[in-house]
Amino acid sequence: MKYSLHVVSTEKDPIEKIAYVNSLIHPYVDFLHIRKKQWSVSEIEQLIKELVNSKIPRNKMIVNNQPDLAKRFGLGGVHFPELVSFRNYPSMNLLKGSSVHSEEMAIVKEQEGADYLFFGHIYETTSKPGLAPRGLHPLHSVTQTVSIPVIAIGGITPERVHECLEHGASGVAVMSTVYQADDPVAVVKAYRSALLRKEECLHESRYKRDR
Numbered sequence: 001m002k003y004s005l006h007v008v009s010t011e012k013d014p015i016e017k018i019a020y021v022n023s024l025i026h027p028y029v030d031f032l033h034i035r036k037k038q039w040s041v042s043e044i045e046q047l048i049k050e051l052v053n054s055k056i057p058r059n060k061m062i063v064n065n066q067p068d069l070a071k072r073f074g075l076g077g078v079h080f081p082e083l084v085s086f087r088n089y090p091s092m093n094l095l096k097g098s099s100v101h102s103e104e105m106a107i108v109k110e111q112e113g114a115d116y117l118f119f120g121h122i123y124e125t126t127s128k129p130g131l132a133p134r135g136l137h138p139l140h141s142v143t144q145t146v147s148i149p150v151i152a153i154g155g156i157t158p159e160r161v162h163e164c165l166e167h168g169a170s171g172v173a174v175m176s177t178v179y180q181a182d183d184p185v186a187v188v189k190a191y192r193s194a195l196l197r198k199e200e201c202l203h204e205s206r207y208k209r210d211r
Helices: 015-028 041-053 067-072 103-112 136-145 158-166 184-210
Strands: 004-008 031-034 061-064 077-080 095-100 116-120 150-153 171-174
Touching: 004 015, 004 150, 004 184, 015 031, 015 041, 015 184, 031 041, 041 061, 041 067, 061 067, 067 077, 095 103, 103 116, 103 136, 116 136, 136 150, 136 158, 158 184, 171 184
Parallel strands: 004 031, 004 171, 031 061, 061 077, 077 095, 095 116, 116 150, 150 171
Antiparallel strands: none
């Protein structure tokens, strides 16, 4: 099994910083999410163009809540908020993801045709001040409820990756720990190493079982 690393752009960082950091880290991540709730469509379009100009593979880019931009620029996919139904976009030939916050909504999104889910926030995080984290046990419940990949998000450090995967996550999504880092490449490599260690453990256990 290959675990995936998603890096999600922060709300506060400007286009130039996101484009620069993404140009450095993209070889080590699976997907780069363009998530700017307060930005206009033209601003998001400008960021996409900056990322394309930085030679970042388009299939690694996932844009939030803008399927038209995803299709126009040939991006890898589109990610929707929980309350947006995929049934409103039946003809999308894109990777489709959704954020969910409960088992019930996870089931709904799988039935609507989601390819993966974000579930969180798992730990306390500065991006959700004052909101209690959902924790690992609800994460495990969601992963056991649906058959599509569930990506853990919210307060995840490299040291916490292992327990998220142990509770059924198919990968992790991170934001500020990358964009606020003095050395974002070192940080994403640490996440990637944590994911690879789990993959190697699974490979070894299968090898021993099959002998």
